[in-house]
Each structure stands twice: as C-alpha cells, then as structure tokens.
Amino acid sequence: xxSPDMNTIKSPVSAAPTPRVIVREAAxxxxxxxxxxxxxxxxxxxxxxxxxxxxxxxxxxxxxxxxILESSTYYIEFAIVALVLTIVIxxxxxxxxxxxxxxxxxxLFGTAFKAGAPIPVAMGVSLLSGLVMxxxxxxxxxxxxxxxxxxxxxxxxxxxxxxQVLAGDKSISGFPGWFVGIDYRMVGIVPVPVLVxxxxxxxxxxxxxxxxxxxxxxxxxxxxxxxxxxxxRVRRIKMGLFIASGLTSSIAGLMVASRLGSVRYDLATGxxxxxxxxxxxxxxxxxxxxxSILGTFLAAWLLVIxxxxxxxxxxxxxxxxxxxxxxxxxxxxxxxxxxxRSQR
Amino acid sequence: xxxxxxxxxxxxxxxxxxxxxxxxxxxxIQPRFFSTETLRIVLxxxxxxxxxxxxxxxxxxxxxxxxxxxxxLGFSAIAAGMIFRDHPEWPLYIGFxxxxxxxxxxxxxNGLxxxxxxxxxxxxxxxxxxxYRGLLFILSGSKQxxxxxxxxxxxxxxxxxxxxxxxxxIIAFGVxxxxxxxxxxxxxxxxxxxIGSNPTAAxxxxxxxxxxxxxxxxxxxxxxxxxxxxxxxxxGYVNPGITGVGFEFTVIAAVVIGGVSINxxxxxxxxxxxxxxxxxxxxxxxxxxxxxxxxxxxxxxxxILIALVIDRTVRQGGLRGLLARxxx
Numbered sequence: 001x002x003s004p005d006m007n008t009i010k011s012p013v014s015a016a017p018t019p020r021v022i023v024r025e026a027a028x029x030x031x032x033x034x035x036x037x038x039x040x041x042x043x044x045x046x047x048x049x050x051x052x053x054x055x056x057x058x059x060x061x062x063x064x065x066x067x068i069l070e071s072s073t074y075y076i077e078f079a080i081v082a083l084v085l086t087i088v089i090x091x092x093x094x095x096x097x098x099x100x101x102x103x104x105x106x107x108l109f110g111t112a113f114k115a116g117a118p119i120p121v122a123m124g125v126s127l128l129s130g131l132v133m134x135x136x137x138x139x140x141x142x143x144x145x146x147x148x149x150x151x152x153x154x155x156x157x158x159x160x161x162x163x164q165v166l167a168g169d170k171s172i173s174g175f176p177g178w179f180v181g182i183d184y185r186m187v188g189i190v191p192v193p194v195l196v197x198x199x200x201x202x203x204x205x206x207x208x209x210x211x212x213x214x215x216x217x218x219x220x221x222x223x224x225x226x227x228x229x230x231x232x233r234v235r236r237i238k239m240g241l242f243i244a245s246g247l248t249s250s251i252a253g254l255m256v257a258s259r260l261g262s263v264r265y266d267l268a269t270g271x272x273x274x275x276x277x278x279x280x281x282x283x284x285x286x287x288x289x290x291x292s293i294l295g296t297f298l299a300a301w302l303l304v305i306x307x308x309x310x311x312x313x314x315x316x317x318x319x320x321x322x323x324x325x326x327x328x329x330x331x332x333x334x335x336x337x338x339x340x341r342s343q344r
Numbered sequence: 345x346x347x348x349x350x351x352x353x354x355x356x357x358x359x360x361x362x363x364x365x366x367x368x369x370x371x372x373i374q375p376r377f378f379s380t381e382t383l384r385i386v387l388x389x390x391x392x393x394x395x396x397x398x399x400x401x402x403x404x405x406x407x408x409x410x411x412x413x414x415x416x417l418g419f420s421a422i423a424a425g426m427i428f429r430d431h432p433e434w435p436l437y438i439g440f441x442x443x444x445x446x447x448x449x450x451x452x453x454n455g456l457x458x459x460x461x462x463x464x465x466x467x468x469x470x471x472x473x474x475x476y477r478g479l480l481f482i483l484s485g486s487k488q489x490x491x492x493x494x495x496x497x498x499x500x501x502x503x504x505x506x507x508x509x510x511x512x513x514i515i516a517f518g519v520x521x522x523x524x525x526x527x528x529x530x531x532x533x534x535x536x537x538x539i540g541s542n543p544t545a546a547x548x549x550x551x552x553x554x555x556x557x558x559x560x561x562x563x564x565x566x567x568x569x570x571x572x573x574x575x576x577x578x579x580g581y582v583n584p585g586i587t588g589v590g591f592e593f594t595v596i597a598a599v600v601i602g603g604v605s606i607n608x609x610x611x612x613x614x615x616x617x618x619x620x621x622x623x624x625x626x627x628x629x630x631x632x633x634x635x636x637x638x639x640x641x642x643x644x645x646x647x648i649l650i651a652l653v654i655d656r657t658v659r660q661g662g663l664r665g666l667l668a669r670x671x672x
Contacts, residue, residue: 096470140649140652140653144653144656145656146652146653146656147606147607149409149464149466150409150606150652151649151652153593153596153648154645154648154649154652155645155649156593156645157593157597157641157642157644157645157648158641158642158645158646158648158649159645160641160645161638161639161640161641161642161643161644161645162642164638164641164642165636165638165639165642168636168638169638265638270474272470273470273471273473273474276467276470277471280467286463286464286467287464316481316486318477318478318481318486318584318585319478319481319482320478321474321475321477321478321481322474322475322478322479322481322482323478324474324475324478325471325472325473325474325475325476325477325478326471326475328467328470328471328474329457329468329471329472329475332461332463332467332468332471333457333461333463336461336462336463
C-alpha cells in the first residue's frame with residue numbers, strides 16, 4: 001500500500017531538485033525586534049500599560065501609587081505562590097493544591113497557637129506542614145508517577161478537608177498584636193507583602209534565568225525524555241519544586257492569617273483559579289518549557305489593576321468571577337497562539 | 345479480548361467488595377446502619393451524584409476532565425427555578441427543558457473551547473467553573489429561589505412515585521441505564537472509548553474526534569443540568585452561592601472510585617454506579633458512626649488518592665511493577 005505512494009512522492013524530487021527547497025533553507029531569520037515583540041511577556045506589559053491608562057481615566061484613585069499598593073495586598077499572597085507555580089508549570093507539571101495548602105498550614109498555625117504554643121513555634125509547625133504537604137505531592141508525582149494534574153486535585157480536597165477537620169466551621173483568632181496586620185506594615189509607601197513579592201520575584205527570576213537548575217527546568221519542560229538522557233535529575237528537581245510550592249504556600253498562608261487576624265478552613269477558597277490565572281496571564285506555556293518570572297510578575301500587577309478597577313467601578317465580587325474565568329480562557333488561547341506563531 | 349474483559353470484571357468486583365466490606369464493618373459497629381431506612385436514605389442521597397457522574401465518566405473516558413459541572417448545576421437550577429418562580433402557570437416540563445438545555449449549552453461551550461484551541465480541559469473548565477458561577481450570580485441577581493417558589497409537583501418527585509420509589513431515584517438509574525446502552529451499543533459510544541484509549545490513533549481510524557468530544561462535554565453539561573433540577577426537587581431551594589459549590593470534587597471522587605481511569609479509555613457504568621453507591625454510603629454512615637461531618641471532604645480526598653494509586657497499580661501489573669521501574 002505505502003510503497004507506490006512513496007515512489008510517486010519521491011520521483012519528482014530526485015528527478016529535478018526544485019529551487020523552492022533552497023529558498024526555504026536560506027530563509028532569513030526573523031528580525032530581532034519581531035522576536036522580542038511576539039514574546040508573551042511583552043503582550044502582558046502592553047496590557048498592563050493599557051489597563052493602567054484606562055483605569056486612571058476611570059477613576060483618579062489609580063493615579064495614586066499608594067492606593068494601588070494598598071489594594072494589592074489581597075492578591076499579593078496568591079501572586080507569591082504563583083511565582084513558584086510558574087516554575088512548576090515550566091517543568092511540565094502543575095500544582096492545583098497551593099490554596100488548600102495555605103488553608104491547612106494556616107489552620108495548623110491557629111490550632112498550635114490555641115494549644116498554647118508560642119507564635120514562633122506555631123509558625124514553625126505551619127512551615128513544616130508546608131514542607132510535608134509539598135513532599136507528599138512530590139512523592140505521588142515523582143515516585144508513584146501519577147499525573148500531577150489529577151493528584152493535586154485529590155490533595156486539594158484532602159488538605160482542605162483536613163483543615164475543616166482541624167478548625168471545624170469556627171474561626172481561630174486572638175493572635176498577638178505584633179503578628180497581626182502584615183499588610184499595614186510599610187517600608188516607605190510599600191507594604192511588607194509587596195516587598196516580599198518583589199524580593200521573591202527577583203530571586204526566583206535569577207534562579208530560573210541564570211542558574212544551571214533553572215535552565216535544566218526549561219529542558220525538563222521542553223522534553224522530559226531528552227532531559228533524562230542528558231543526565232538531568234528530573235525526579236529530584238520536580239520533587240524540589242513541589243516542596244518549594246508547599247513551603248511557599250505555607251508562608252502565604254501565614255501572611256493571610258496575619259492580614260485577617262484569624263484563620264478558617266475556607267481561607268483562600270478558589271485561590272487555585274487566581275494563581276493559575278496569574279501564571280497564564282504572564283504568558284507561561286501550559287504544556288511546559290516556556291514562560292518567565294517576569295511575565296508572572298507583570299501579570300500579578302495586571303490582575304491587581306483589573307480587580308481593583310472592577311471594585312472601584314462597583315462590580316460585585318461575585319460578578320467579577322465571570323471576568324476572571326473569561327480572562328483565564330482568553331489568556332491561554334492567546335499564549336498558545338503566540339507560541340504557535342513563534343515556533344514557525 | 346477475554347483478558348481485558350476479565351480485568352474490567354475484576355475492577356468492578358473490587359469496588360463491590362469494598363462496598364460490601366464497608367457496609368459490613370459499619371453495621372458491626374452500629375447495627376442500626378443495616379436497615380431499609382438506611383437504604384432509603386442512601387438511595388435518596390445518590391441521584392444527584394449519579395446523574396452528574398454519568399456525564400463525568402464519559403468525559404474521563406474520552407481523556408478529559410470537566411471541573412465546571414458544579415457551576416453548571418447551579419446555573420441550570422437557577423435558570424429553571426426562575427422559570428418556576430416567574431411563570432408558575434407554565435407546565436413543569438418547560439422548567440426541565442430550560443435546565444437541561446442551558447446545561448447542554450454551557451457544556452457545549454466547554455467542548456468547543458477545548459477542541460477548537462486544543463487546550464487542556466482541566467484549565468479550560470477551571471476557567472468556566474468561575475465564569476459560569478459569575479454568570480449565575482448575574483442571572484439571579486444574587487437572589488435565592490425560595491422554597492415556596494419551587495412547585496409542589498417537583499418537590500414530590502423527591503418523595504414518591506406511583507411505584508413508591510421516588511421519581512428522582514427512577515430518573516437517576518434510568519439515566520445510568522441509558523448511558524450504558526449508549527456507551528456499549530452505539531457507534532459513537534465505542535468511539536468515545538477509542539478516543540480516550542489513543543487520541544492519536546482515533547482519527548486514523550476515521551473517528552471524527554472533535555464532534556465526538558464536543559458531544560461528550562455537551563452531554564456532561566446536560567446531565568449536570570438535570571442534576572440541578574434534582575437538587576431543586578430534593579432540597580427545595582436554590583442558592584447562587586451554595587448550590588453546586590464543590591460538587592465537581594464529589595463527582596470526580598465517585599467516578600474515580602468506580603474504576604474509571606484518568607488516563608482515558610477505561611471505565612464502565614456499573615463501576616461508576618458502585619462508586620457512587622460507596623460514596624453515598626460513606627456520606628450516610630458518617631453521622632451514624634458519630635464522626636463529624638467535617639471529615640467528609642478529607643475522606644473524599646483520601647479516597648481519590650487511593651483510587652489513583654490502585655489504578656496505577658493495576659495498569660503496571662501489581663505492586664512490584666509499580667515500585668520496580670525506578671530509574672531517572
């Protein structure tokens with residue numbers, strides 16, 4: 001069946017080498033400015049600028065940098081976890097459980113505090129639980145080799161459920177004054193959580209951009225088999241990423257506990273959507289291998305401006321869900337289209 | 345072929361054993377669990393999950409996931425409830441049509457976005473989970489459909505029928521039977537398995553992957569819409585902020601326990617029904633055992649993870665195969 005087909009295709013090529021083939025080989029590389037322009041981060045930056053201009057026209061509040069920074073504290077905790085999630089997604093995996101990890105580690109913190117532990121010890125318990133939860137995800141994915149997308153849905157329910165077992169439907173509060181209100185501590189006009197976010201962005205951006213591990217993570221996400229053959233310790237790196245995700249989630253959980261002054265099992269409910277949304281808006285490729293911390297950093301501010309803009313425009317929080325969902329879908333479609341173009 | 349069918353049978357037998365063991369153990373601890381009254385409560389608890397689980401099972405068999413069914417359920421329940429409230433003179437079936445069709449429409453959108461742009465369904469439906477929930481808040485004006493707005497005949501469907509088994513139970517098992525017929529005795533049903541088993545090979549065998557996948561998502565949406573009406577019948581109210589929230593996780597738990605593989609191509613109606621019954625029994629047993637209801641989600645999560653590990657073990661040929669191929 002196949003051989004006659006092959007012959008008919010082959011014969012004209014071997015008979016007369018067409019000039020077309022030569023033209024394709026000599027195709028000029030895309031100009032540098034174009035290569036830069038079709039990077040998804042640039043699209044995020046353009047959107048950020050447009051959103052800022054539109055928002056400033058809408059309400060004079062937006063011209064005030066202090067106002068933006070203040071209203072960003074609600075999203076900044078998610079944005080910090082989204083930085084690590086970016087790296088996880090670049091490595092070709094996904095973690096949908098960070099929001100549940102935030103809730104469980106915060107509830108553990110609250111329970112330990114109620115049991116009489118001093119705050120630093122309770123914080124230690126919380127951070128340790130983040131390590132354990134991340135490691136548990138990591139074991140399921142790297143040792144039992146289950147797909148992370150469904151495993152982390154399972155652990156999402158498990159962690160959130162354990163938080164519910166621990167805290168019931170009551171909220172735990174009564175933390176001492178020095179612990180509460182991290183979002184009101186300022187360095188200049190910058191609230192401390194924002195400072196943490198900026199510092200984490202720089203550190204993780206450098207980690208991903210200039211260290212060997214960072215480059216290896218891109219390699220794993222591009223082709224895991226090739227990475228294994230190149231001697232990259234794929235499972236160890238992925239394990240490390242999941243643990244980092246757990247640890248960061250517990251830090252973010254503590255920041256929420258400090259901001260709210262209380263913890264409940266439903267803390268950060270629906271946060272998985274916000275985190276994935278930030279990463280996708282930042283132009284990280286959902287199938288792995290591409291993306292950057294810079295994109296996620298810009299996307300976090302884009303989200304802050306959009307969300308604050310909607311609140312200023314008196315759109316109810318519930319109705320804002322529509323916009324968030326739509327944004328997520330549009331941003332994956334756009335990112336995919338951009339990568340499809342740049343691959344050509 | 346016979347080896348494969350034996351494997352299928354083994355899977356379902358395993359779930360049946362788990363179900364029997366669970367009922368036996370709970371009955372030993374608390375003898376009053378083993379009664380027709382308990383059976384009645386379980387049967388009343390499962391229709392909601394069972395109907396949506398049939399849709400989710402087909403989606404999983406086609407190697408996709410639908411996370412948006414909780415929001416679709418809420419949307420359809422609100423849409424139908426608003427018909428009941430604003431037009432009490434209209435016959436009941438119009439409300440049913442609105443519920444099921446709005447669910448189908450939302451499911452169709454899921455399928456279209458997933459297939460048209462070749463995106464991972466889990467992320468797309470995570471987006472529509474939020475999108476549809478927002479739409480339902482806008483549609484309802486954040487107002488609840490009160491118990492006295494739900495028509496009396498609909499409430500009665502959750503209580504009785506001419507043959508003394510509540511209508512919603514009959515509907516749920518009828519849907520399961522229809523799904524079994526569709527999946528095992530129709531060409532499209534078999535094609536769903538082919539797509540899930542090997543998405544690359546399916547188009548080469550002449551299967552039109554895109555329309556079939558869209559159909560699967562549409563069916564999942566329509567069944568979630570039907571579940572929305574069952575919700576209204578059983579609970580007697582619809583609240584935009586409560587109805588269907590987190591429902592997708594319960595359904596995925598039931599389906600995965602039922603032996604449906606998340607890697608596509610594997611799953612049966614019988615297994616899913618058993619999975620739903622097991623989950624329903626757990627739900628009913630917790631208060632009887634004196635375990636706080638707060639444990640429910642943690643148990644569901646644990647069950648999902650155990651089912652995933654078992655699925656992996658079965659595919660790798662036992663525990664040894666699971667741990668032996670270390671490497672990397």
